Amino acid sequence: MQKRIYLDNAATTPLDPEVLAAMMPYLTEYYGNPSSIYSYGRETRMAIENARKSVAKILNAHPAEIFFTSGGTESSNTAIHSAVFDLGCKHIITSPIEHHATLHSVEHLHQKHKIKLSYVAVLENGHIDLNSLEQILDNATDKCFVTLMHANNEIGNITNIDAVGNICKKYNAIFHCDTVQTVGHFPINLRELPVHFITGSAHKFHGPKGIGLLYINENIKISPFIQGGAQERNMRAGTENVYGIVGFAKALEIATKNFDSQSQYIRSLKLYMMEQLLQNIKGVSFNGDTSEESLYTVLNVSFPKTEKSEMLLFNLDINNICASGGSACTSGADQGSHVIRAFNNNPNKVAVRFSFSKHNTKEEIDEVIQKLQKFI
Numbered sequence: 001m002q003k004r005i006y007l008d009n010a011a012t013t014p015l016d017p018e019v020l021a022a023m024m025p026y027l028t029e030y031y032g033n034p035s036s037i038y039s040y041g042r043e044t045r046m047a048i049e050n051a052r053k054s055v056a057k058i059l060n061a062h063p064a065e066i067f068f069t070s071g072g073t074e075s076s077n078t079a080i081h082s083a084v085f086d087l088g089c090k091h092i093i094t095s096p097i098e099h100h101a102t103l104h105s106v107e108h109l110h111q112k113h114k115i116k117l118s119y120v121a122v123l124e125n126g127h128i129d130l131n132s133l134e135q136i137l138d139n140a141t142d143k144c145f146v147t148l149m150h151a152n153n154e155i156g157n158i159t160n161i162d163a164v165g166n167i168c169k170k171y172n173a174i175f176h177c178d179t180v181q182t183v184g185h186f187p188i189n190l191r192e193l194p195v196h197f198i199t200g201s202a203h204k205f206h207g208p209k210g211i212g213l214l215y216i217n218e219n220i221k222i223s224p225f226i227q228g229g230a231q232e233r234n235m236r237a238g239t240e241n242v243y244g245i246v247g248f249a250k251a252l253e254i255a256t257k258n259f260d261s262q263s264q265y266i267r268s269l270k271l272y273m274m275e276q277l278l279q280n281i282k283g284v285s286f287n288g289d290t291s292e293e294s295l296y297t298v299l300n301v302s303f304p305k306t307e308k309s310e311m312l313l314f315n316l317d318i319n320n321i322c323a324s325g326g327s328a329c330t331s332g333a334d335q336g337s338h339v340i341r342a343f344n345n346n347p348n349k350v351a352v353r354f355s356f357s358k359h360n361t362k363e364e365i366d367e368v369i370q371k372l373q374k375f376i
Contacts, residue, residue: 004320005364010153010181010298010355011324015247016206022250023208026243034240035231044242051249058256059183061190061215067232068245071212072180073101074225075199078214078236079176080105080147082222084115087174089145091116093136095128096342097154102147102178103338116142122343126157126288130167137171144171149178150198151185154339154353155288156298158182165194174220180204181295183213184255185263196220202244206357207251211244262358267296269356269365276369277301281376287340287351297356300340302349308376309350315375316352321368324353 006014026047032040034048049063056063069075080102083089092106096119110117118140121132128148137144146168151158161177168175176197179188183198184205190198197220200213216222216235229237255262277284283304288294303309313325325337340351354368 002320004322005360005368006322007354007356007360007364007368008322008324009357009360010204010295010353012203012209013206013357014359015203015208016251016254018254019207019247019250023243023247026246030242034242035229044240047242048240048245051245054249055213055252058252059188059190059215060192062218064233065190065215065218067214067216067235068240068248069212069214069236070210070241071203072099072178072199072201073212075197075201075212075214076101076147076176076178077105078222078225079197079199079216080109080145081225083145083174083176084109084113086222087145087220088143089115089174090142091118091140091144093118093120093133093140093144093146093173095120095122095148097122097126097128097152097339098147098149099153099178099180102149106147120148124343126152126155126339126343127293128159128164130160130163133164134167137167137173140171144168144173145176146173147176147178149181151179151181151295151298152288152339153181153298154337155300156181156295157288158293158295161193161195169194181298184252185295185297187256187259190215190217200248202248202251205251205255208244208247211241211248213248258358263296266356266358266360269360269362270296270299272362273299273354273356273365273369276365277372280369280373285349287344298353299355300351300353302344302346302351303372303376305348305350306376312350312352312372312375316368316371319371321371324355325351 030043032044034045052063052066056066109115118136121129123129174196177195179198180201183200196217198215202211203209226237285302287300
């Protein structure tokens with residue numbers, strides 16, 4: 001059987017064997033409920049609190065600011081709902097290129113609860129227009145909630161959190177940043193960042209699925225999004241995902257320890273693929289910013305639209321190459337990419353996102369380039 005080439009790491013990453021090893025005792029031997037008062041429960045409770053301390057230390061936050069959730073979607077939903085229902089925000093400001101976990105959540109509040117909703121303009125290179133953000137805040141009459149992602153999951157563009165946070169501070173707005181693509185991939189120092197909420201998801205950095213992070217700044221007081229128990233210091237009801245939490249902390253520890261060498265290696269793969277595409281495929285271009293202001297893990301490529309290239313993802317799939325798609329055009333069931341449509345609405349291009357991890361190699365990229373030449 002042909003070996004699979006996995007280039008969709010922005011969707012999910014393979015579980016690190018070291019992470020699995022750290023989780024295994026909590027899948028087998030230590031199975032007590034962390035809310036129980038006997039020793040079996042105290043063992044798992046200690047594992048959760050040690051994981052919380054480890055994550056807090058890496059992100060330079062206080063352990064009391066770190067909450068574990070089921071993933072980035074729940075974390076973002078919690079932050080967005082609490083801004084409206086607990087913090088008195090009556091005007092939400094976001095961008096048209098956010099993840100659907102944010103977009104659908106704010107649209108729901110706009111439609112069902114008549115919360116005012118504004119979208120920041122997007123520049124031609126896919127970056128957020130910070131002047132547009134400031135203008136909306138300057139004209140706002142109600143308390144505002146700003147939700148903008150740190151790095152875009154489709155095109156990889158990175159937004160300057162410091163700059164956004166300082167603008168929000170100037171207008172006394174609450175700021176939530178979806179950092180799902182950057183926690184575990186970039187150093188984050190929450191003591192210095194002017195942000196009220198950030199989110200994370202372990203499966204984006206070789207941890208398990210089904211476990212996420214919500215950072216809530218200690219100056220913010222909110223009510224639980226999920227009711228029914230006193231877990232997570234009364235912030236999230238439901239028995240804790242102990243092995244997931246242990247796995248999250250271990251994956252973050254490994255990612256942080258190896259950040260310099262691995263980020264350099266993965267960035268070299270991205271640059272190599274860009275070079276090879278430009279040399280070997282006519283009419284290819286890249287969506288978003290491909291400079292240092294982008295994720296080293298993500299490359300979004302526009303291929304010229306032909307009868308052959310419209311079947312590109314299908315052909316990659318049957319050749320055991322995993323990548324993800326989305327283009328500016330909307331045809332039939334393919335809704336295309338809402339991100340690319342927001343700044344580059346060219347129906348004559350087919351967009352494919354390739355995203356890399358520490359497990360990928362130059363040899364795999366060479367093979368993908370060879371195959372792409374046949375498909376286009």
